[in-house]
Amino acid sequence: MYHHLTKIEHLGIAVKSLEQSNTLYTKILGVPPYKEEEVVSEGVRTSFFRAGLNKIELLQATNPDSPIAKFIEKRGEGIHHVAYAVEDIKAEMARLEGEGLTLLNTQPKVGADNKWVCFLHPKGTGGTLIELCQDRG
Numbered sequence: 001m002y003h004h005l006t007k008i009e010h011l012g013i014a015v016k017s018l019e020q021s022n023t024l025y026t027k028i029l030g031v032p033p034y035k036e037e038e039v040v041s042e043g044v045r046t047s048f049f050r051a052g053l054n055k056i057e058l059l060q061a062t063n064p065d066s067p068i069a070k071f072i073e074k075r076g077e078g079i080h081h082v083a084y085a086v087e088d089i090k091a092e093m094a095r096l097e098g099e100g101l102t103l104l105n106t107q108p109k110v111g112a113d114n115k116w117v118c119f120l121h122p123k124g125t126g127g128t129l130i131e132l133c134q135d136r137g
């Protein structure tokens with residue numbers, strides 16, 4: 001059977017200070033982040049942790065206009081998005097648009113951790129920001 005969304009790829013957590021949250025998550029998960037990366041186009045610095053087979057992404061704003069800065073202003077620190085892995089992001093974007101969901105970008109964008117990404121507007125998803133991501137290979 002074909003799975004449109006193959007698994008939860010990671011959870012994205014908005015934080016005020018990547019440095020402090022890296023220390024906290026290193027305590028919680030028992031391992032340090034395996035990667036830190038800035039995504040200039042999104043105005044974020046990210047770090048990635050493994051929890052067994054699962055991944056956690058911490059996101060800190062790099063400027064006041066960053067979506068992460070706005071999120072924290074409104075809702076405080078915490079879970080920011082759920083990212084699902086897909087094998088064909090363009091096909092899934094077309095399918096979801098056909099289902100009446102609103103995409104935040106019309107073309108896949110380069111995201112952190114070597115992925116093509118697209119976000120779905122939380123207004124259409126019951127309040128949760130959803131990210132689709134496909135390995136860039």
Ligand code: ZN
Binds near residue numbers: 012
């Ligand atoms: Zn993400």
